[in-house]
Amino acid sequence: MSVTQEQPAAAAPQTDDLSWERVCLLSDLFPERGSAALLGDTQVALFRLPDDVVVATQQLDPFSGANVMSRGIVGTRAGVPTVAAPVYKQVYSLVTGECLDTAGYSPRPGREPRLVKYPVEVRDGVVHVAVQ
Amino acid sequence: MDSSGESRRLVVVGGGMVAQRFVEALRARDTAGTWQVDVFAEEPRKPYDRVALTKYFEVRDPEELTLGDPALWDDPAVTLHRDCAVTAIDREARTVTDRLGRVHPYDELVLATGSNAAMPPIPGNDLPGVFVYRTIDDVAALRGWVEQKREAGTTAGGFVKPVRGAVIGGGLLGLEAAGALKALGAEATVIEFGTHLMGVQIDLGGGHALKRLINDKGIGVRPQTATSAMKPHKRTGHVGHLEFGDGGRLDVDVVVVATGVRPRDELARTAGLEIGERGGAVVDLACRTSDEHVHAIGEVACIEGRCIGLVAPGYAMAEVVVDRLLGGEATFPGADTATKLKLSGVDVASFGDAHGRTEDAMEVVWADPAAGVYKKLVLSDDARTLLGGVFVGDAAPYASLRPMLGSQLPGDPGAFLLPEGGGGAPALELPDDANVCSCNNVSAGTIRAAVTEHECTDVAGVKACTRAGTTCGSCLPLVKKITNTELQRAGITVSNALCEHFELTRAQLFDAVRVADLHTFTEIIGRFGRVPEGADGPGRGCDICKPVVASILASLGNGHILAGEQATLQDTNDHMLANLQKDGTYSVVPRMPGGEVTPEGLIVVGEVARDFGLYTKITGGQRIDMFGARVEQLPDIWRRLVDAGFESGHAYGKSLRTVKSCVGSTWCRYGVQDSVGMAVDLELRYRGLRSPHKLKLGVSGCARECAEARGKDVGVIATEKGWNVYVGGNGGFTPRHAQLLAEDLTDEELVRTIDRFLMYYVRTADRLQRTATWIQDVEGGLEGVRKVILEDSLGIAADLDEAMARHVANYEDEWRAVLDDPEKLRRFSSFVNAPRTADPTLAYVPERGQRRPATDEERASGVIIAGPKLEVRA
Numbered sequence A: 001m002s003v004t005q006e007q008p009a010a011a012a013p014q015t016d017d018l019s020w021e022r023v024c025l026l027s028d029l030f031p032e033r034g035s036a037a038l039l040g041d042t043q044v045a046l047f048r049l050p051d052d053v054v055v056a057t058q059q060l061d062p063f064s065g066a067n068v069m070s071r072g073i074v075g076t077r078a079g080v081p082t083v084a085a086p087v088y089k090q091v092y093s094l095v096t097g098e099c100l101d102t103a104g105y106s107p108r109p110g111r112e113p114r115l116v117k118y119p120v121e122v123r124d125g126v127v128h129v130a131v132q
Numbered sequence B: 001m002d003s004s005g006e007s008r009r010l011v012v013v014g015g016g017m018v019a020q021r022f023v024e025a026l027r028a029r030d031t032a033g034t035w036q037v038d039v040f041a042e043e044p045r046k047p048y049d050r051v052a053l054t055k056y057f058e059v060r061d062p063e064e065l066t067l068g069d070p071a072l073w074d075d076p077a078v079t080l081h082r083d084c085a086v087t088a089i090d091r092e093a094r095t096v097t098d099r100l101g102r103v104h105p106y107d108e109l110v111l112a113t114g115s116n117a118a119m120p121p122i123p124g125n126d127l128p129g130v131f132v133y134r135t136i137d138d139v140a141a142l143r144g145w146v147e148q149k150r151e152a153g154t155t156a157g158g159f160v161k162p163v164r165g166a167v168i169g170g171g172l173l174g175l176e177a178a179g180a181l182k183a184l185g186a187e188a189t190v191i192e193f194g195t196h197l198m199g200v201q202i203d204l205g206g207g208h209a210l211k212r213l214i215n216d217k218g219i220g221v222r223p224q225t226a227t228s229a230m231k232p233h234k235r236t237g238h239v240g241h242l243e244f245g246d247g248g249r250l251d252v253d254v255v256v257v258a259t260g261v262r263p264r265d266e267l268a269r270t271a272g273l274e275i276g277e278r279g280g281a282v283v284d285l286a287c288r289t290s291d292e293h294v295h296a297i298g299e300v301a302c303i304e305g306r307c308i309g310l311v312a313p314g315y316a317m318a319e320v321v322v323d324r325l326l327g328g329e330a331t332f333p334g335a336d337t338a339t340k341l342k343l344s345g346v347d348v349a350s351f352g353d354a355h356g357r358t359e360d361a362m363e364v365v366w367a368d369p370a371a372g373v374y375k376k377l378v379l380s381d382d383a384r385t386l387l388g389g390v391f392v393g394d395a396a397p398y399a400s401l402r403p404m405l406g407s408q409l410p411g412d413p414g415a416f417l418l419p420e421g422g423g424g425a426p427a428l429e430l431p432d433d434a435n436v437c438s439c440n441n442v443s444a445g446t447i448r449a450a451v452t453e454h455e456c457t458d459v460a461g462v463k464a465c466t467r468a469g470t471t472c473g474s475c476l477p478l479v480k481k482i483t484n485t486e487l488q489r490a491g492i493t494v495s496n497a498l499c500e501h502f503e504l505t506r507a508q509l510f511d512a513v514r515v516a517d518l519h520t521f522t523e524i525i526g527r528f529g530r531v532p533e534g535a536d537g538p539g540r541g542c543d544i545c546k547p548v549v550a551s552i553l554a555s556l557g558n559g560h561i562l563a564g565e566q567a568t569l570q571d572t573n574d575h576m577l578a579n580l581q582k583d584g585t586y587s588v589v590p591r592m593p594g595g596e597v598t599p600e601g602l603i604v605v606g607e608v609a610r611d612f613g614l615y616t617k618i619t620g621g622q623r624i625d626m627f628g629a630r631v632e633q634l635p636d637i638w639r640r641l642v643d644a645g646f647e648s649g650h651a652y653g654k655s656l657r658t659v660k661s662c663v664g665s666t667w668c669r670y671g672v673q674d675s676v677g678m679a680v681d682l683e684l685r686y687r688g689l690r691s692p693h694k695l696k697l698g699v700s701g702c703a704r705e706c707a708e709a710r711g712k713d714v715g716v717i718a719t720e721k722g723w724n725v726y727v728g729g730n731g732g733f734t735p736r737h738a739q740l741l742a743e744d745l746t747d748e749e750l751v752r753t754i755d756r757f758l759m760y761y762v763r764t765a766d767r768l769q770r771t772a773t774w775i776q777d778v779e780g781g782l783e784g785v786r787k788v789i790l791e792d793s794l795g796i797a798a799d800l801d802e803a804m805a806r807h808v809a810n811y812e813d814e815w816r817a818v819l820d821d822p823e824k825l826r827r828f829s830s831f832v833n834a835p836r837t838a839d840p841t842l843a844y845v846p847e848r849g850q851r852r853p854a855t856d857e858e859r860a861s862g863v864i865i866a867g868p869k870l871e872v873r874a
Ligand SMILES: Cc1cc2nc3c(=O)[nH]c(=O)nc-3n(C[C@H](O)[C@H](O)[C@H](O)COP(=O)(O)OP(=O)(O)OC[C@H]3O[C@@H](n4cnc5c(N)ncnc54)[C@H](O)[C@@H]3O)c2cc1C
Pocket: B013, B014, B015, B016, B017, B018, B019, B040, B041, B042, B043, B050, B051, B052, B053, B054, B084, B085, B086, B087, B112, B113, B114, B115, B133, B134, B135, B173, B176, B264, B267, B297, B298, B299, B300, B308, B309, B310, B311, B312, B314, B340, B342
């Protein structure tokens, strides 16, 4: 497992003006599955990995346009933690947000084949996510 | 096009197999559109697969015999005139006249008029009840006759007097016809004038073995018997008995004459073309007749001094003429007359010089008279070069030896004849020019090139690319072998590994989990997972292996699919116990076993759909689908459905979906069995059974087949005596008709047969492999499946029965179990920090009185009628 909490997220917002939001308890999240969270108007997918690392990405699936990323299957590809989109099964790295396998599809017009990642911290069993 | 820019006119007389191939090949190659083709067919239908004619008794649907891509006949450069025989050719004027008196000009003319069934001049050959066996109309009339005779012979008390059939002629066709009579429920006796059956193809020794096999099928054989007359029944005037040269007699209700074919050269004759000694339009190796603008192909052509009654040489002639018409120089490559009898359960094949007529030829024979096995190779005098062969009772060596015709055999020829496992025959490496598929004239080299040059990576690809194995299919095992060898050679691993986490196939993993008695993913990947190079563990699985393991665990009975670690393995559909739709909402399908639903049930479904604003549609599986349910609504919807007595329909699972039925004998005037009752029983028995792919069943109450059961993985069709069961059908991308597995079963036998079939499939199929392809791949094909299920050839039947009994006993409604468990219910939250808030981005527009998701354009233009919540009245 090569992911750590501190790892800078690829497309994450600037770290200076982070506003952290308390989202839920770690125990509210299901091990090795995703859950959706609503932060203001922003929908976020939270994934609880086997070692209780939590990763947050956009909930929007770039290939279907639906807000469903949290419902994909969590796994690994060559040791890298991944999520597979539940609609058309693209596979994304949860470390970088990059799409590792487009499954032969193209993203919806105007969308990039990658997931925006948001900074996450688990403090005293409470999950905090920073969105802008 | 020619210099004037006009297309040239090509007229094809005859709409049979060879004409079809000719037009197909011409359209594929004539990219410049040089030729405008008119095809005149005497029969009232598109060209069909005559070789598969006997299949008509089973499928009863002429469409099943369709040849090639039917779109060929929509091509603007092709006009097919059906039911429109050509009656005359005027070679001077270069025109033909059709039966309606219309005259059509041609630049080039192709005769593909085939043959007629020969009718020997036996007195009484025109009596009602005497049939030939050549066209769909012939077999349809024969079937009607047998059915009518059987009905007439059935007493009010249900006693059925057998219909007595005779086939005159013991060749390939006669044996096929005798098999067809048996399949129609008639008795059959084959009358053969010569010393033994299939005298053209096999020698006397083979004939003896064959007679035994045919007798074992319940078919009588009278060799060395001349039929001197057919006599009418006194009262009916229908054919009543046969009289033989030796003074014997045989009572009959139906006679099929299969004594050979005559080329249909009547047009050629009256047009003054040269005719062969024994008929047929004489052609040269370019397939040109004595008139350079008239070509003859197929059975009507007399080539190298004879007419050939097989389709492969006809196809070769078609290709030659196409090439010539496009300016090529092709010549007829010589006839491949290898044949294989298409009679289920009787293995007979011969090729090359089967009778050992070559000078100094040597014969190597292996015979086991008790088992009805006779195998012979004909070799050159040095015992090396293969000249021909005969196989009776075990044609396994045929597919790989036939292409070696004329080549040197490696090692001891006898080794090829020993029973399988009896003495390792050397591996055959076919030369590139060996003809593998004689129907479509595809060589081993062409198959290899499909892999090396055209980048085909599997047998399906090679078939599509080369057409090998697409006609009679007998060469498929060989095609597969060559393809896989070539793939390996090209360094393309024919990997059956599930994914990067498991080297095993699904079937192997299933067995491993079952035998090792493992119950969690962690145990399974720890024990059988692959550790990638440089990694310290096997990883945590992926979207491929996790659902496979989930399905295996479910099939083996490990409790609820959301229990414990299993919940992490489920695809979103199984995880939410509903079907994900494009906008991220789900559809909900309650079970309606056999498509049966009470008025009260319908009202509840209607109310639920109305109250939650769901779009409703009737599915192909005879139940109701409700669309647009949000994650957080699913438990509320199901609470109401469960309270009204509904349960999960498993529409979301790779599992049994529905058992479709027609209304059956309880209401229908024609039904012979209670199809709805049986469908309900089957659906309740197999509900919740997880499988490699979705499973659909169907039950029809009579042979009219209104439930379309033969389009299902398991199709059950009622007969007077019980049930016939068909397996391996499906709709979808590659539709398949199910094939007959067993006949006239009692209720109990039917259930046991399906139990075993499904369990065997669940255990041994690949991931996402439907029953149709599984049957193709599994050891021994359909026949192998039949042996495992009906004869317990692997000794696993009791185990399969027990596994199914366990499934039935452990069934619980998945949705009810979720509603009873707060921990599982927690999964149905829209947002972890706002569990009952609807996804604010959902948007809908009205259509035909219901709602559907808004398109991007509609969202942009603001015509949205409703967000996620407005219409909800609950
Ligand atoms: C039951 C059965 C099983 C067989 N099994 C095998 C097998 O396993 N292997 C094998 O190689 N071969 C087999 N054959 C033989 C194979 O079907 C023929 O070799 C093949 O159909 C020949 O094709 P063709 O186009 O020359 O003739 P056909 O397919 O007979 O077509 C000729 C067509 O021309 C039409 N026609 C005739 N005169 C006119 C006219 N004046 N105007 C318009 N139309 C006309 C006829 O009505 C007919 O439809 C089998 C045949 C039968 C009947």
